Amino acid sequence: MISLERLHAGDSGSVAVMEGGHRLVSRLAALGFTPGALVTVVRNHGHGPIIVSVRGAQIALGRGEAGRIMVHQKKERV
């Protein structure tokens, strides 16, 4: 498992666990971050917010939020 924050642009993974308060988890879940959902990192510069693609939508996430989403990384790059 690796946090979304540490994936590079182009990497993808399926959501495994989300850490954090109930409010955050519930918000993320509504946006499509549920266990098993495929997430692809679109932008990650190592600082500042990252952009991911999940369920067809592009979502900007602060690093803090991205760090709380743990994924199983997919081997092949998309």
Added chain:
Amino acid sequence: MTHTHSDSDPSSVPISHSRVVDAEDQRAIVVALAGQPNVGKSTIFNLLTGLSQHVGNWPGKTVEQKTGSCVHAGHRLRMVDLPGTYSLTANSVEERVARDFIIRDSPDVVVAIVDAAIPERSLYLLAELLLLPAPVVLVLNMMDVAEQEGIQIEPQVLQAALGIPVIPMVATKRDGLERMLDAIVAVADRSFPYAPRRPTILPDHQEVLSRLIALLASHVPDPYPPEWVALKLLEGDEGVWELFREVAPEAIIDEAYAMLRQHEDAVLDVAGARYAWIGRMIRAAVVRPRVGQVGLTSRLDTVLTHPLWGVLALIGILGVVFALTYAIGIPLQEWLDGLFGGFAESLQDALLRVGTPAWIPSLISDGLIGGVGMVVTFAPILVIFFATLGVLEDTGYLARAAYVMDRFMHLMGLHGKSFLPLLLGFGCNVPAVLGSRIIESRRSRLLTILLAPLVPCAAQLAVLTVLGAALFRDAAGVVVWSLVSLNLVVLAGLGWLLNQFVLKGEQTAFIMELPLYHLPNLRTIALYVYRNLIAFLQKAGSVILIASLVVWVLSYFPSAGDVSQSFIAVFGRALEPLGSTMGLPWPFIVALITSFVAKENTIATLGVLYGDLGPALPALLSAPAALAFLVVQMLFVPCVATVAVMKQESHSWKWTLIGTGILLVVSLTTGVLVYQIGTGLLGG
């Protein structure tokens, strides 16, 4: 009865059709429009209701409520635009408002508007809406954007899968509106065989859900369906928990609490099951683009969200916005100014000729027309500014601007979303403060409200340009540029300090959707301009009118029009010691005080007190004093209209006064420092 709901499905909710509309009945069909932000909901609402719409607030909430009506096939439809939401949990006020309306006011039809370009994600709201006791019509908006991104949807296939009407639409081209209205009427008069498939929850939690429903069946407040309450409790919904706790007996609450404690993870399962349901519903109806096909959005975003190019692009785009605003707006403003001035003058002459007492013409031309007219002359500048921002907003670009600014906003403990209201502040601080509503956390919203007045508004920039040119002539460009930069530096510094020492708190989550780019729609932009302009003009019509009358009284009496002997002059002279620390004669202090009514007043007051400004000003002030004056006027307390909305939006006189007080202290201190250091350097 064509509605089906199996008893084995614990999350299904019977549809109540207690308010049936038939042809004889003249009662309107109540239609609620639901949808996520950026889905074109407002466009559809505006197309349907046009001028019949009424904008207000939801009772007791700072959330905008829009209602309107239209007629279709002999039926009157009363449309209620629900706030834009991604889901119906208690995560935000908007979500509570939306679901409470559907449950308590039981509309005849709910229209779920979803983004056809992101069907999977945007159908989540539908999955929640179908659990509420009102029939739903699904609208797939932005079919053109979907096509542009290579996504194909077959609405009939989706309709067959869902069992509810599914209408494809391109609202910006008015395509699909008639079919949607037909479907609304067909559902309301039950001629459509409405038989929705509803999402169920995973087997892991089915048992606990059934037990929960049985437990609280007779302990939920009236219009709330027990099945829905139970499901929301399982999702950990705070709002529903409060509701339940108010009515249920203690023993039941304890038992429910114990059950919920064991299933704290259910929220993810419930959401996951909804997405699994969506997957089944769209499997046959949606064809995705081939892997590797790059849509327009991805291509534009390679530049516009790049950490370097994105920032440069933002600077360039805002440069164009300001250039357009001032190139077109300033001449218009001057023309209007002349128009009002001429009108006031001829009115004054006419009144004097008919022999009214001398104070009446002065009250009308200086107090009324002078005060409000000057504010109104800024309308063209604001229209152009808000129109250009409206284009950027409607294409989806502003979300990218918020994204690239996020890094910088973090210095102040804010995140990218706060950039958007602050940007509005360059037009007028009033919509900037109102715009802070998009920020979720109360702390960040308050901080944004407190900082917004430091963004120089159109009126302040106009004053700066005029006085800068008069006082500094050739160096005016540098001075204007430095002072605008100073404001932004003070904004960042004050934000940092407040975040570090006063409004301490957890960094709030930055989660923001970046919508797909699409062509802007004229009506949507017109509405954006109208809303922001009205916010400005309404204040001009009320608060500023009253305040400018007060200033007129103070500057007219007791000396019958001789300003230099009036109350305000007495007051200004009393403050002369303060002025002298900045090298400023009393009229400049008076000018600052009147700028509290409206920032434009600075010039008008100096004009009244000194006559023609151009030649007179440089002789009155030393260079450090002139600079100090401009610094103070740029950082000074916000105008009365801004203070009024700061109070309204923060719900707190305390914070309004703190914010205003800080600016008073900061502006005067900086002014004194600039003058003293400047004099020291020049003198020494």
